[in-house]
Amino acid sequence: MRLDRRRLNGIAEQGVSIFVTLFGLLILTFVIGRIMPVDPVRAIVGEDATREVYENVYRQLGLDKPMWQQFLLYMRDVVTLDFGTSIRTGQPVLQDIARVLPATIELATFAILIGAGLGTPLGVIAAVNKDRWPDQLIRVISLMGHSMPIFWTGMIALLVFYANLGWVGGSGRMSQFYIGLVPERTNFLLIDSALAGEWEVFRSAINHIILPAALLGYSSSAYITRMTRSFMLDQLGQEYVTTARVKGLSRRQTVWRHAFGNIRVQLVTIVALAYGALLEGAVLIETVFAWPGFGQYLTSNLLIGDMNAVMTCVLIVGVIFIGLNILSDILYRVFDPRTR
Amino acid sequence: MDPVLDIQRLSIRYAGAPAPAVRDVSFTLGRERLGIVGESGSGKSTVGRAIMRLLDTAEITADRMQFEEVDLLNAPERKMLDVRGKRMSMILQDPKFSLNPIQRCGHQIAEAYRTHVRCSKSEARARAIAMLEQVHIRDPERVYDLYPHEVSGGMGQRVMIAMMLLTDPDLVIADEPTSALDVTVRLQVLRILDGLVRDKGIGLIMISHDLNLVRAFCDRVLIMYAGRVVEALDARDLDNAQHPYSRGLLAAQPRIGGTREPLPVLARQDSWLEPLEAQA
Ligand SMILES: Nc1ncnc2c1ncn2[C@@H]1O[C@H](COP(=O)(O)OP(=O)(O)OP(=O)(O)O)[C@@H](O)[C@H]1O
Ligand SMILES: [Mg+2]
Numbered sequence: 001m002r003l004d005r006r007r008l009n010g011i012a013e014q015g016v017s018i019f020v021t022l023f024g025l026l027i028l029t030f031v032i033g034r035i036m037p038v039d040p041v042r043a044i045v046g047e048d049a050t051r052e053v054y055e056n057v058y059r060q061l062g063l064d065k066p067m068w069q070q071f072l073l074y075m076r077d078v079v080t081l082d083f084g085t086s087i088r089t090g091q092p093v094l095q096d097i098a099r100v101l102p103a104t105i106e107l108a109t110f111a112i113l114i115g116a117g118l119g120t121p122l123g124v125i126a127a128v129n130k131d132r133w134p135d136q137l138i139r140v141i142s143l144m145g146h147s148m149p150i151f152w153t154g155m156i157a158l159l160v161f162y163a164n165l166g167w168v169g170g171s172g173r174m175s176q177f178y179i180g181l182v183p184e185r186t187n188f189l190l191i192d193s194a195l196a197g198e199w200e201v202f203r204s205a206i207n208h209i210i211l212p213a214a215l216l217g218y219s220s221s222a223y224i225t226r227m228t229r230s231f232m233l234d235q236l237g238q239e240y241v242t243t244a245r246v247k248g249l250s251r252r253q254t255v256w257r258h259a260f261g262n263i264r265v266q267l268v269t270i271v272a273l274a275y276g277a278l279l280e281g282a283v284l285i286e287t288v289f290a291w292p293g294f295g296q297y298l299t300s301n302l303l304i305g306d307m308n309a310v311m312t313c314v315l316i317v318g319v320i321f322i323g324l325n326i327l328s329d330i331l332y333r334v335f336d337p338r339t340r
Numbered sequence: 341m342d343p344v345l346d347i348q349r350l351s352i353r354y355a356g357a358p359a360p361a362v363r364d365v366s367f368t369l370g371r372e373r374l375g376i377v378g379e380s381g382s383g384k385s386t387v388g389r390a391i392m393r394l395l396d397t398a399e400i401t402a403d404r405m406q407f408e409e410v411d412l413l414n415a416p417e418r419k420m421l422d423v424r425g426k427r428m429s430m431i432l433q434d435p436k437f438s439l440n441p442i443q444r445c446g447h448q449i450a451e452a453y454r455t456h457v458r459c460s461k462s463e464a465r466a467r468a469i470a471m472l473e474q475v476h477i478r479d480p481e482r483v484y485d486l487y488p489h490e491v492s493g494g495m496g497q498r499v500m501i502a503m504m505l506l507t508d509p510d511l512v513i514a515d516e517p518t519s520a521l522d523v524t525v526r527l528q529v530l531r532i533l534d535g536l537v538r539d540k541g542i543g544l545i546m547i548s549h550d551l552n553l554v555r556a557f558c559d560r561v562l563i564m565y566a567g568r569v570v571e572a573l574d575a576r577d578l579d580n581a582q583h584p585y586s587r588g589l590l591a592a593q594p595r596i597g598g599t600r601e602p603l604p605v606l607a608r609q610d611s612w613l614e615p616l617e618a619q620a
Contacts, residue, residue, distance in 0.1 A: 238437060239432055239433075239434070239437040239438040240437065240438055240439055240440040240441070242394065242432060242438070243432060243438045243439065243440070243448075243500075243503075244440070245394060245424065246392060246394070246424060246425060246429055246430045246432075246504070247424070247425040247429070247451065247452045247455055247503070248421050248422070248423075248424040248425030248426055248452075248455045248456060249421075249425075249451075249455060250421055258440050258443075261440070261442050261443070262440070262441065262442060335442070336441075336442060337441075337442055337487040337489070338441060338442075338487070338489050
């Protein structure tokens with residue numbers, strides 16, 4: 001890859017657009033903080049504080065300053081990673097996030113691996129066998145994944161696979177027994193337990209993550225299957241596919257060596273989108289499986305109007321999506337020579 | 341000498357179509373150049389693709405459909421994988437679409453070779469580069485590494501020709517090999533194809549809209565109309581075609597130095613669907 005003028009311009013352009021998006025995101029979270037129907041001062045001082053105490057905190061929070069100054073202060077806080085304290089947990093928001101986000105990332109990553117690993121081949125098979133029985137069958141499978149009530153399915157799955165069959169661990173990230181056993185370095189339990197060499201904990205963590213991840217993965221595989229099928233059908237109608245067959249390649253070689261390479265770009269984009277959706281946190285699954293993740297954290301703080309925490313969560317969701325966008329942009333360039 | 345291809349009463353109906361797209365087409369082909377002309381939708385490409393056995397869902401019937409010793413009506417797909425690309429191949433219309441956009445040209449050519457010949461990557465590469473030279477590409481090493489969007493239409497079509505002739509097939513079907521190209525490079529590409537076909541003694545089926553082109557590059561011509569062959573004749577006798585549709589086609593060809601009046605338009609008649617003998 002040469003760094004010529006055109007490429008530099010491209011990078012600069014992208015840099016600017018990321019910057020603008022981030023700025024827009026800050027405005028958004030700031031506005032959310034202002035329009036939430038909670039009085040941030042009351043939330044801190046409580047109902048029976050004196051007028052004097054109230055005014056004091058009011059000034060401390062900078063609420064007496066003009067809007068634009070408040071926004072600048074907010075920006076300063078964000079840049080210095082000072083997100084304030086959560087009223088609900090009484091801890092710095094950053095510390096809370098460092099605890100709940102890895103739990104969700106772990107779950108979402110497992111889930112997307114299952115979802116893409118299942119959805120992509122199913123979509124290809126459906127396309128290759130369009131309107132024949134494998135296509136029909138796959139349509140039913142993914143329709144079920146798409147429409148299953150995840151709360152209900154989650155409980156049934158727990159009943160069957162945990163309570164009855166005992167194949168997997170129950171709720172939480174690991175057995176009660178192991179809690180507190182490994183030092184929390186990254187808060188990714190799989191990494192922490194591996195680092196500590198606690199393989200029993202590691203196994204327990206895998207046992208606990210597999211069921212919720214499978215359910216989430218199955219439900220996002222429905223979308224991935226459907227999109228893969230339609231991308232693939234599109235490519236199978238192209239002339240270069242005929243060329244490949246004329247050369248004497250079998251159907252399977254034609255599909256995987258030629259057509260599949262041409263859907264990778266689109267595939268990456270939709271998998272990134274699905275992953276982003278999972279990272280926002282799957283509240284229902286997290287609730288059913290008592291998974292101390294981001295989705296639960298965001299929802300419970302939203303319900304009680306914990307402003308600092310909510311603003312930070314929204315900011316993080318935004319940053320995640322910007323990051324995934326950049327990632328899929330980069331992969332786009334890797335996979336398609338026409339964009340280089 | 342045995343014919344390369346022997347087709348008797350070939351009919352093809354696409355799945356779900358009410359009427360066959362091709363009806364009772366018969367011809368034989370030796371190591372010669374056969375042109376198939378006819379208007380859009382007359383079934384030319386359908387015949388070509390049926391011979392390559394690419395029409396998976398169409399219903400194909402024939403009294404005989406023989407390629408050398410291979411019975412194309414009954415050969416299993418496994419056999420066809422051996423025949424396609426090795427002993428018969430097809431040049432498609434537009435290199436913009438017929439080359440895989442995300443693979444290097446040379447890689448695509450070499451793949452045609454490696455599919456049928458067990459050999460090392462470097463040997464396939466050497467073969468591909470030698471073949472690029474044969475289609476008059478001056479710096480084949482460089483072109484080998486280019487992506488399809490980086491080459492011109494004429495160059496792309498020469499890549500296509502290289503890919504399809506690399507395995508020395510006995511039969512090549514060229515489906516409008518130059519209609520997507522700039523007029524300025526059409527003749528050049530055709531001459532390259534023609535030279536190789538003659539040198540290697542390949543049987544060629546050239547599908548085209550263009551009577552003048554077929555007259556210049558083919559030995560014999562089939563004229564198709566509405567899925568049937570309405571007339572078959574030697575290319576040099578083309579001007580003496582008898583069938584009213586053929587005569588109409590000829591009259592509708594522009595000629596250099598001809599009059600400047602508007603070209604006549606075909607006035608179709610149902611009787612054209614009858615083969616020539618029946619009309620006499
Ligand atoms: N995949 C298909 N499914 C159904 N019908 C088809 C299909 N391909 C072609 N046909 C129909 O078969 C008939 C013959 O088409 P064909 O492509 O063979 O014509 P052609 O002579 O090659 O025309 P052109 O000069 O436009 O390439 C047309 O009526 C066309 O609509
Ligand atoms: Mg055609």
